Structure formats: structure tokens, C-alpha cells
Amino acid sequence: MERVFSQSFCVVGAIIEKDGKIALVQESSRKRADAGKWNQPAGWLDVGENPIEAVSREVEEETGFTFTPTAILGIYSLVREDINTPERGTPHAVKIIFVGNTDFSNQKVLADDVSTIKWYTPEEIEAMDISTLRDVDIKKEVKDYFDNKRFSMEIINHTIQSK
Numbered sequence: 711m712e713r714v715f716s717q718s719f720c721v722v723g724a725i726i727e728k729d730g731k732i733a734l735v736q737e738s739s740r741k742r743a744d745a746g747k748w749n750q751p752a753g754w755l756d757v758g759e760n761p762i763e764a765v766s767r768e769v770e771e772e773t774g775f776t777f778t779p780t781a782i783l784g785i786y787s788l789v790r791e792d793i794n795t796p797e798r799g800t801p802h803a804v805k806i807i808f809v810g811n812t813d814f815s816n817q818k819v820l821a822d823d824v825s826t827i828k829w830y831t832p833e834e835i836e837a838m839d840i841s842t843l844r845d846v847d848i849k850k851e852v853k854d855y856f857d858n859k860r861f862s863m864e865i866i867n868h869t870i871q872s873k
Contacts, residue, residue, distance in 0.1 A: 718787075718802040722765040723752025725783055725855045726773065726812050731829035732852055735772045737844060738825035743793045748828070749844035750851070751777075752805065760868040765808045772824045774817035779810035781860040788847045792840060807851050809860065832856055 726733040734748040751772040755764050762779055769777035786805040794800040820827065832852050840846060 716799055718804050720755040720761070721752050721803045721805045722755050722761050722768055722808070723750045723805055724765055724769050724777055724779070724808045724810065725851055726751060726769065726775070726777070727855065728812070728814065728829060731831055732835060732855075733773060733827055734830055734835070734848075735820075735824045736826045736828070738823055744844045747844040748830075748838065748842055750807075750848050752807075755806075758870060761806050761866055762808075762863060762868070765806070765810075769812070770818065771821040773812075773827050774820055776813040776816070777810055778812075779808040779863065781809050782863055782865065783807040783809050783851060783859060784854055784861065786847045786851065788845055790845075803845075805845075805847070806866075808863075809855065 733751065735751055737744045737747050737749055751769045753764075753768040753772070755761055765779050766777050769775060784807055786807060788803050788805060790801040790803070835843070835852050836849055838849075843849075
């Protein structure tokens, strides 16, 4: 689906850690500006979707792992002026990033827009630039993760108002 960025949008994602390394997924869509770049497991919050359920879905789609969020790492605002175009606008994501428990025992098939998953040390991620790392705020997220920043998921209140 072609998206036009006339407003900010919400993304949910996770920092997945195993043995001191962070999981990044490689973007495989050849039609996008970020093809081949490394990203955290993340994706758009669908209209009506609970952010807590959405992050579990996104992690499973992009890593194949079952993820149960336990805390919010932070809320990050990222403006992507590097891919601004007159036709599509400037992407501005407000990202809710979670931490949690990951079941590595039964990996499922990766989503079509992800080509592979790889584990990186914090130092390797810090050394990446926008030619290899999709979103530079991932560096701050990884730092916050290892600084043990955590916020209660009780700050998320999901309500659907109907007639």
C-alpha cells in the first residue's frame, strides 16, 4: 500500500536481546528506500489495534518469535527528512518501543518484507549509519535498553468508542 505522509503515525516495536546482542531484521522490499537496511522488529499500528497486541504481532511477523511485552522502553519521535519527497511527504513516526519475554524455541516463518534476522552487539549498532541502519533512533533505544530504562505498560489505555 502506498502511503502519503500528511500526519504523524504510530509505530510499535521491540528491543529483542539474547546473550547481550540485539536482534535486527533486514528490510527486503526492493521498492522502498530502506531496502537492505537493518531495523528493529517494528511496524505500523493498525487502526483500532491495541498497541500491546500489535507489538506481539509485529515481532512474530518479523522475527518468527513469540513475544510477550512486559514494559515500555520509551516513546520515540523520528522525523525521516532523508526520505522526504514532494509526492509522499515527510514520514514522522511516533514509536512505542517495548521490552519483554521472547520465546526463541519455536521460530516461525519471517514476513515477506523481512529477508533475515541477525544479532548485533550494542557497539556494532552504534557504529552503523543511515546507509545500513534504517532508523538512527535505534541507537538511543539500545542505549536506553542497556541503561535499564523501563516504564509501566499501565500508561497505555486502549479504548474503542462506538455508537
